[in-house]
Amino acid sequence: MDAFIHTFFDIGEMLKVFPTLLTEGLKNTLFIAVLAALLGLVIGMVLAMMLLSRSWFLKFPARLYVDIFRGLPAILTISLVGLGLPAADIRPFGRSPIGYAVLAVALISAAYCAEIFRSGIQSVNDGQMQAGRSLGMTYLQTMRKIVVPQGVRNVLPALTNRFIIDIKESSLVYLLGLTVGQRELYFIAHQQQAISYNSSALVAAGICYLMMTVPLTYLVNAWDRRLREGRRSLKLKPATRLSEV
Structure with a gap:
């Protein structure tokens, strides 16, 4: 039991990594997730309008895009975009991996936003x-x-839930080799764990993720419940008025 506590809940290791997680990791995680979500919303809306079009010329490429990016594992898409594009000498963001990280997460998010x-x-x-x-x-x-x-x-509510997923999927961009100052939560914790051979840093990163995702999850549930109750009350009003006549 002592070994378990030392491996996952070493207070010293957590205190050592928490300042970097909060000042660098949290900021960059939110930066990647927010930009990716905004770009995903824009692309997703365009794709949705194409999916609703009666023209196969517009509908087919949108359906192909959605099926591909929803069908591929997120880690594969991030690798193809973040590692594949620079290797093919396609460098819209230069040598900085942060732009490719945002683009990769946004392309995935757009496919789901389109269906939403x-x-x-x-x-x-x-x-x-x-x-x-x-x-x-x-x-x-x-x-x-x-x-x-x-x-x-x-x-x-579904779009907010998609943003929660974007936050979690941003952890996969560690594959792109972010530099100091660009590292997100998981990358920082992973580096510390590799140095100390102790998983307490990963638990600390998990706490930071939970600080963002749990309140948002409750917000989504409350929002969805409120919308459903509002729709139910609108359906009941006409019947109530008829009974009063």
Whole structure:
């Protein structure tokens, strides 16, 4: 039991690595996750609109993209983007691995966001489109002003949950060999564990991840519950009014 506690819960090892985890690792983890999530949202929305198109010329490449990036393991995609592109002399971010890390996580996130947006938009009642067209709006105007905003609102919890996954998947970018100042939580803990042969640094990194993901998870659950209760109350109101007549 003493060996177990020493290996995973050595307070000295944790205190040694915590300052670097909080000042460098946490900052870079959030930087990678937030930028990747924002880029993934933009690409995902474009892909969702292509998936909803009636033209196979737009729908087919979007479906191919989504199927590929959802089907590949995240670690393989990050390796192909972060290691493969520079090796092929394709260097949009120069020699800095942080840009490739953001791009790799964003490409993965975009595939999932596309399906989330698609399902949200398709969940909007067809009458909303008909109402917009009856007011003289074009198809694109109706989608932009009426259908898409409602669809996005329906999937806000799912998008927040996707951001939680982006935070966790950012740990895989350690493969790209981030330099000092660019290291995220897992890379810092992994380096310390390799030096000390003690896993307490990894447990400390896990605590930092939990500090971000657990509150967000509860937020998603509360948000989803509130949206479901709101929809239920809207369905009950017409029946209540009829009974009052």
